[in-house]
Amino acid sequence: MSSSEKQPSRHENKLLPVPGPTLPYWRTELHPLDSHHSTPELPAECDILIIGAGMSGVSVAYQLSQAQPQDNTTTTSSPPPPSIVLLEARQVCSGATGRNGGHAKVKTATLLSLIAKHGPDSGFVDDWDAYVGAQIHALKAVVEREGLDCEFELRRSYDTFNAARDAAEIRKSFAEALRRGDAWTRERDLVVEAFVERVSAVRGARGAVSTPACSLWPYKFVTQLLAKAMERYPRLNLQTETAVLGVESSGDGDDGGSVVETSRGSIRARKVVFATNAYTAGLLPQYKGVITPYKGTAAHLAPPAEKGPVYPHLSHTYNLEYGLDIEGETVDYLNPRPDGGIVVGGGKYLYEAQRELWWDTVDDSTLLNPIVKGKYFEGYMQRNFRGWEDSGTVADRIWTGIQGQTGDGFPHIGQVPGQKNQWVLAGYNGGGMSLIFLAATELAKMVKDDLPFEEIDPIVPKFFKTTEERLKASGV
Ligand SMILES: Cc1cc2nc3c(=O)[nH]c(=O)nc-3n(C[C@H](O)[C@H](O)[C@H](O)COP(=O)(O)OP(=O)(O)OC[C@H]3O[C@@H](n4cnc5c(N)ncnc54)[C@H](O)[C@@H]3O)c2cc1C
Structure with a gap:
């Protein structure tokens, strides 16, 4: 029998990628x-x-x-x-x-949660932040060295906070980190409180941290x-x-x-x-x-061709923390594309309590019903970004994907x-x-x-x- 002829399987792999996945x-x-x-x-x-x-x-x-x-x-x-x-x-x-969302960064909230869990001197935060910084530059270097045509952009990203309590908390934690002289604060800064909404363009944003990031067509x-x-x-x-x-x-x-x-x-x-x-x-x-598989979702949004892109172009990527009054993060990620379209994902808070929909599954052949039924990505830019109200932006594609979560x-x-x-x-x-x-x-x-x-x-x-x-x- 040749090596490539099919033999009866002695194994049952219950975590195989499924056929017919949604099209990203x-x-x-x-x-x-x-x-x-x-x-x-x-x-x-x-x-x-x-x-x-x-x-x-x-x-x-x-x-x-x-x-x-x-x-x-x-x-x-x-x-x-x-x-x-x-x-x-x-x-x-x-x-x-x-x-995925097509951008690389580490959220300020992730670093602060590591400090809360392990303390400021544990090394976790500075090591993680330094690693991601080096990674962004390594991606830039390989794209340039190999001439990869993948729309790589070295960028900044805003972590924005719409809830007053979250904005106050981030300002307090950032000030404490500055006082301690934490290395991770070197490449990040707080957006001036009075101008957060104007600078970030995020409707209702009350606090924001600018962070290093890059984006590409994965x-x-x-x-x-x-x-x-x-x-x-x-x-x-x-x-x-x-x-x-x-x-x-x-x-x-x-x-x-x-x-x-x-x-x-x-x-x-x-x-x-x-x-x-x-x-x-x-x-x-x-x-x-x-490592447990879990399902997430993202979408591509674009203004209709006859209207054309919105100016000025959004040049940063985002993590948008809405601070809704429910347990856990209510955060989305958003990557404005060089052609004026947007890739955005998240909305997990809509279905987080229904674990059977997303936890311990490898099925990326179906969408998440609460996202579809709630038309979460319809009118998204109009609702959340100043200057996009009349853009006519629509969600022209929604898909799902499978990530791996670890306990620590x-x-x-x-x-x-x-x-x-x-x-x-x-x-x-x-x-x-x-x-x-x-x-x-x-x-x-x-x-x-x-x-x-x-x-x-x-x-x-x-x-x-x-x-x-x-x-x-x-x-x-
Ligand atoms: C909706 C969504 C949004 C995301 N957004 C972001 C983001 O903006 N930024 C970010 O940093 N990360 C994001 N991520 C996470 C990121 O995409 C993943 O962490 C990363 O792509 C993992 O890459 P990987 O190569 O390890 O895994 P994968 O890209 O999943 O590759 C693993 C491959 O292994 C194959 N495979 C598995 N089992 C077998 C088998 N038994 N035999 C043969 N082949 C097999 C699979 O088919 C798959 O192609 C997002 C993920 C999702 C789903």
Whole structure:
């Protein structure tokens, strides 16, 4: 039997990406690699196998391809460059990366909640903020170096607060942080209280913090980065529409790899990288209850063509905290696009109490009823932004996507505990765009050179390391 002939499955992966997902705005211009097979058959074996072709998997593949001799030649003294297989259950960038808000930042509220939980001197906040800052510049650098045409913009973002109590709280917390001299305040500032609504254009905003951010077209970034890697490194084999059903360590001691069973047959891999974010526990059961899939939504809004874009252009991205009188955050994210359209997401407070709609599900083939029934994204800009009242802006596309939530709020990066030849990068809690690229860069070094987490660039916060203790302690 050839390696790519279908064999009966011994595994039941309950967290497979579903067929027929909703169509996000970002996937309306498809790349030639979208459902590509580098070879008609799956290879029988490979050195490094990466599962998942979102931002995580493709960034790891890109970094591995960069680290190898470009001409793929070998000398008698050097081992041959590794063969790499990238497997994707659906199409390239059809998971969360192709469905997100398209901007990278860390919200001020996230940093303040870390201070509230761990104290100002714990290092969590400054490490996290420094990491996201470095990530934004790393994204800028790779876009420029590779000439990626993905509408990258280095930007600022406003965290706005409409409730008087939230605005007062943010001013108080920010003043305390300034007094302590917290490093994370260096690149952020409070908008002058009297002018918050005028400066941010957000109707009813009473407090705002300006923060660093960047935005890009995530699908174009991922597919073009992958194309660069494949052009440069022909030993990178992409197989889309190939679901991984199970991964088993072969148990042959230190040199033993894994047998990866897929919907198109099995591959023996020396090393395996799980870049499966929300879906990780389907293949690594020890991550069940550690990384939990949950459903979110976003939409594309635009003024009708006959009216044209609204001027002046909104140049910042946003997190809009409405401060409604219900428990939890009532926050949306919003990314004004260079063409005058808007990508906006959130509205979770409308359905948060109905957990069966969004928690522990991988179904991104349906919309969220409370969002649709409530026509949440209709008239959104007219309601929330000054200057947009007569814009006629409509929601021309709504979609859903699946993210991975972790109990402690940190991603899991590094060697799978107890598995010498398996690595994971997953669990970004809705903020992967600001967390993935540098983690993938460093994870590629771990995989290639068998480096422990402790020897990678310390810019990756040590609390991102996936450990036995975190697996045991987690409870989402
Ligand atoms: C609606 C929404 C809005 C968001 N907004 C933002 C934002 O504005 N900013 C931000 O920073 N983050 C945002 N996020 C989160 C961000 O998109 C994710 O954190 C990030 O894209 C995760 O990237 P990834 O590559 O790890 O996962 P994914 O992009 O989900 O990629 C994982 C891939 O693995 C594949 N896969 C899974 N299981 C298998 C299997 N068994 N076999 C083969 N393939 C498999 C999947 O098909 C998928 O393509 C948002 C997410 C959503 C859903």
